[in-house]
Amino acid sequence: MAANRIHTPCIGVCSTVFGDTVCRGCRRFSHEVVHWNGYTNEQKSIVWRRLDVLLCQVVDNYFLVTDAKRLAAELDFQNLRYQTQLSPQGWVPELLKAAGSKLISYEHFGLRALPPTDTMTPRQLYDQISAECHALSQAHYDRAYARPVTLVAELTEQAAREKGLI
Template sequence: MRKPAVKTPCIGVCSTGIGDAVCRGCKRFSHEVIHWNSYSDEQKRAIDGRLSCFLSQCVRNALTVIDKPLLAWQLQVQQLRYNPEHDEYCWVFSLLKAGAGQIDRPADFGFEVHASHARLGLPQLRDLIDREFYILSEAHYERYMRTPDLFGSITS
């Protein structure tokens, strides 16, 4: 059975054009943004897998999914775009991106906020998660993508 084509993670907020090595919108590396259309499905899946793992990790630091079927149902009822191949923590982020300010009771959507983050409103929590996702992607880029040039300085 053939897997569906990998959709671009682009959200239309690209910062690589202004010199960022990691896009502040989709969190891909600049070379991945540039070469996306020339990548094979396998290469795209590898990038998508890295991004979804990083996002899931950041979301798990702040909240817990307590009812995955309820969350999936809410996403469908709200007609929100999400990737069913990603885990439920990525789904929660899709929900928060679309309407964090409209959710009064997270449990009605299948998740709960950790006590350590309870003082934050959901819009602030969404922004915190997004910032951590960017920092994690940037750290990965710095560690594994940047290489020293012949003169010992770091280049992209």
């Protein structure tokens, strides 16, 4: 395998085959899933950066990564797959998914749980984080592709039409 190969974000749970515009598994847009193998490394890196930013935005509401090296070492020790293209926050959902309903010591993994996590199992946190990440990805898709607007006048006119004003 080439050292500079950029791996796919795919986790084998593709919902784009059922018509979703944003995959519920990896959160790529349907056209990114379809064309991934034809993308340049630069194009793939752009997609990875967007996924990482959105994932960090959500995970940061639930956890603080206090020791990224320890997190990586523990994930390796537990034989859990994590994407090295992501920031350490992006690795947290894999830990949560693997833990399921079993309570774990987040400190052992180099994490500090923030207050919203107090009453939630790891699986509930995983589901919540996944839902929020999907919602952000869908909003990004809608803004960039589903409703592209190039001029403020078009946006104003479109809003007026939707409200029945014109």
